[in-house]
Amino acid sequence: MSDFSIAIIGGGPAGATLARLIGGRCSALLIDGKTYSGDSFRKPCGGLLSPDAQKAFAEFDLTLPKDILVDPQIFSVRTIDLRTHCERHYQRFYMNLDRHKFDMWLKSLIPEKVVKFYGKCRNITRRPDGTFRLVCKGNGGAEEIFTADRIIGADGANSIVRKFLYPQKKIRRYTAVQQWFPEENAKPFYSCIFDPETSDCCSWSISKDNIFIFGGAFAPYKCRENFEAQKKRLEKFGFVFGEPLKTEACMVLRPESPFDICTGRNGAFLIGEAAGLISPSSLEGISFAVNSARILAEVLEGNAADPEKAYSARIIPMRIKILSKVMKCPFMYDPLLRSLVMKSGIESIKVIK
Template sequence: MDYDIAIIGLGPAGATLARLLKSEFKVVALDKKQDCGSDGFNKPCGGLLATDSQRSFIRFNLNLPTDILTDPQIFSVKTLDLQTNLIRNYQRTYINFNRHKFDLWLKSLIPNHVDVKHNTLCKSIERIIDGYQVTFIENNQQKVITAKYVVGADGADSMVRRMRYPTHTIRQYIAIQQWFTEKHPVPFYSCIFDNNITNCYAWSISKDNHFIFGGAFPKKGANEKFEQLKQKLEQNGFIFGSPIKTEKCHVIYPQRWRDFHVGNEQIFLIGEAAGFISASSLEGISYAFDSAEILSQILNGEAKNPNKAYYQKTLKLRLKLLSKIIKAKILTTPLLRKIIMKSKVAHIENIK
């Protein structure tokens, strides 16, 4: 084998695993993004660091650099139900940050003994004796390497997951997000529900004099539904104007226990590639950190059957995500959502 471990993708999951693996391993990491000095690859993301992700930084003994943080830091989320015209404010302790800078910073923490290949595209993974053959494109040239273990950290549309589980399907949405010049007198976060447009949800975030609006929509007619929701929100005081840029990507939406796949036969899936994303909030960074940390401990400990150990050690994580599926079903059911919001439980009134 050319390498002990090949990591496909260097988002929060892949970059964290690459950083935590012991130096005795010969590790290669393939990533779509370019090096840390460039804009590289972007995807729709609100750029809010949830409490569980913050706990991971405590365990990792890491602090966020100030240039990754953005203004303002807001302590509530305005929740709108457009079907009932109910609006509620709920306290949240998110950290507002620049997601792309965050990814590049995590990538910069990877130690030098890891062979990082920037701006690459993985084309195929094929089983060979004692491992896998990985074919990828680097600088417009096709290259081939071999590795004992392959780790899929390549997100919602994971090629590694499709290769390992070719018959498995998981619900996917199209996430669309646009950036605008901020024109609201008071910046805010929001979470928007309207089952007439999407059975998922939409969001808005104020960030460094920009207003970001996005949402997850069924694939069929996603662009039209996005524009339809914008028009309805303009009637509710949202100010958009001309978009500065538009971002799109697939996002998975786990609905059942078997939507979580962690790999087998010397292949491992971490982060969103494993289905590890909250169905109730579409938050995935904390689960990327957790799954990468678990796998690093197993590989560093040289478990006799690392796939079995990883399956067992991620049981608690999968149970937690199952509870998020139940929560999501409640939040996206109009009647139940209406009952919760009308109760005003945890709602904080604004002083007028």
């Protein structure tokens, strides 16, 4: 007999959505450390809600409270290729959010019935009857042990559940480094930067409530040096950085093929970035997190004979979407192809200064 029928590890967009959808109907535990307090974990993120993520919320008939939005809402991305010095603007339909408030709002929608443990899961073992034993450490430092019939890994890029289920699995990973600065640029803007000298992925900047956030995804080795080198190069493009208010970093996955996605096995499931579900072209992950949580909730509620197989089958459209993003990558990340695309002006907009 276990303490819970389901334990969800991680309460980001994926875990919070799953807990909201299934939490009222079974005995569920959510393990996540995030709170409103200032020293609580805050996910480093661009905080842009893509049209796909907006559609996912529309399908839930959920509306977004306005205090989650930040100032200003931006309608185009300034795309800069530091190799060729080519610059283009493209129309975008993102919503500019406060990511921590967004995460806390998603957590606030979880039914009371779900037991919330504020802390981290440190160790997972399988009990002789096939159920799970979780050793957790609370935010205050106290250790607690829980047992559950099923576990859900919603614990993001560095998932302990994925490592437990697939110890050999390697998904391409980057270190995302972000710094916050007082806004000193003449005008708030959103940008996407390509600089093959410092990274084979991309960087971004976004203005939020008089704060200018600059971040990028870098190969883990020498990530900080490359981040600083890129900042120097961007100063020549008019970027004003000043003294950082804070520096944050985390791992971000970048799948190279639909086979990188792992959905779980033997009573354990993976959703969101823990499963490797994130766009390798734009690093957009919120829509994948919310949609995979919805699919898993439907599978678990459908009482399928083989829920692992059913969930894996229902994730196929997402694998295809990841494949389409993999195929898009050369046009964004191959220096020659990108330069041709940008020089052609396809889909760009003319900005009148």
